[in-house]
Amino acid sequence: MFIVATCGPDQPNIAVLPYVALKGAIQSGEFPGEPPEIFLMQEATYLAHKRTDLSQIKAVGLPPISDVVAFLKEHDLRVIVCSPCAEARGIREEDLVEYARMGGAGDLAKGAKSHSATLTF
Numbered sequence: 003m004f005i006v007a008t009c010g011p012d013q014p015n016i017a018v019l020p021y022v023a024l025k026g027a028i029q030s031g032e033f034p035g036e037p038p039e040i041f042l043m044q045e046a047t048y049l050a051h052k053r054t055d056l057s058q059i060k061a062v063g064l065p066p067i068s069d070v071v072a073f074l075k076e077h078d079l080r081v082i083v084c085s086p087c088a089e090a091r092g093i094r095e096e097d098l099v100e101y102a103r104m105g106g107a108g109d110l111a112k113g114a115k116s117h118s119a120t121l122t123f
Contacts (some may be wrong), residue, residue, distance in 0.1 A: 003027040003036060004117035006110065010045030011059050017049060018061040020123045021070040027119075028077050036117055037078040041110050044104075047088040050102035051083050075101055082109045 003024060009016040048054050049067065049087040056068035071079065082105035083098060095104050114120045 003033050004039050004041070004113040004120045006041045006043065006114075006122045007046040007049070007119065008044040009123060010048040011054060012045060014059045015061040016123055017046065017059055018064050018067050019068070020046075020121070021067050021074065022061075022064055023121060023123075024079075025073050027072050028074075033118060037080055038074050039080040039082070039114055039117065040114055041082045041084065041105070043084040043087050047083050047091055047093055050083045050088075050098050051093055052097055052099055071101075082113065084110075 005024060007017070007019040007020040011017060020040055024040065027033050028038060042050055049056070049059075056071060057066045059068075060066045079101050081099070083093070083102055085104040085106055088094070088104060098104070116122035
């Protein structure tokens with residue numbers, strides 16, 4: 003499953019949903035062999051910044067993003083951060099968490115094409 007996320011820490015009730023959806027997809031067994039992959043755009047780019055405390059980003063009735071990321075990392079979580087979106091927010095490659103990398107429109111297209119399902123949040 004491939005997810006495109008645009009909401010960041012300022013909208014925690016939406017920001018946690020891509021991660022919870024990926025966890026659910028893995029647990030369901032419906033996407034065997036597909037590593038969980040998220041493409042972060044706009045305000046969601048802050049979710050891959052080393053200084054963002056994911057344990058503080060919680061949605062009503064759901065676990066904090068940090069708990070879900072720990073599970074996803076065990077399943078080869080891949081996070082691609084939109085480089086123009088990140089750069090506009092002062093985020094550089096070296097600011098990213100270890101499981102994230104910068105990418106562009108080509109990575110977005112490749113992710114959508116190579117996965118059996120794409121969701122947006």
